[in-house]
Amino acid sequence: MAEMHIPEPIATPLAWFTAAILLVPRHHSVEDASATAAVGHYRGPLLLVHGAQDHGVPVEHLELIGRAAAAKRTNDDPPVETLVLPDFGHRWLYEDAGCRRKIAAFFAKWLGGPIAPEEAGERAAACVVERPSDPIYGFGALASTTPPQGRSIVIN
Numbered sequence: 001m002a003e004m005h006i007p008e009p010i011a012t013p014l015a016w017f018t019a020a021i022l023l024v025p026r027h028h029s030v031e032d033a034s035a036t037a038a039v040g041h042y043r044g045p046l047l048l049v050h051g052a053q054d055h056g057v058p059v060e061h062l063e064l065i066g067r068a069a070a071a072k073r074t075n076d077d078p079p080v081e082t083l084v085l086p087d088f089g090h091r092w093l094y095e096d097a098g099c100r101r102k103i104a105a106f107f108a109k110w111l112g113g114p115i116a117p118e119e120a121g122e123r124a125a126a127c128v129v130e131r132p133s134d135p136i137y138g139f140g141a142l143a144s145t146t147p148p149q150g151r152s153i154v155i156n
Contacts, residue, residue: 035061039069045078045110049099051088059084081106092131101125 006014019030031037039046046069050062062082069080083102085093093099104124105117113120 035065036068039065039080040072042069043073043077045106046080047103047106048080048082049093049103050082050084051090051093052084052086053088054090056090078110094129095131097125100127100129 016030019033023030023033048062048066048069050057050059052059062084066080066082073080081102083099085096085099088096088099101121101124105121107113108115108117108120115123
């Protein structure tokens with residue numbers, strides 16, 4: 001929906017309605033899917049990443065989520081880290097070497113592993129990444145030149 005250029009007075013209710021359609025059959029409310037509510041209950045390491053040029057989800061939402069997380073934390077909890085990419089929108093953030101560096105270092109720091117966070121970050125930053133050549137059918141780890149066949153979704 002972020003790239004559909006729907007006027008805000010229509011986009012917000014439409015987004016809420018879409019979320020409700022997906023959540024209600026699963027016995028969840030739209031409020032249950034609130035990122036600001038979720039981060040208020042989470043005490044672990046948290047990294048929030050956002051593109052400043054995102055026209056569907058304003059960067060102010062990252063700030064709201066960050067403040068909600070920080071408000072519930074104690075000095076013993078890990079800090080909330082944020083990364084705003086000034087030249088990026090809603091997708092393809094992984095194209096930025098700094099983004100890959102920050103995420104890899106974050107995971108290495110908080111999840112541990114065989115290499116130090118700095119080295120993990122540098123390795124991730126050095127990776128060659130490319131946007132899928134066909135972003136409609138290539139929205140995933142592997143680009144595809146043909147539409148998906150025989151796939152279905154069952155909602156219970």
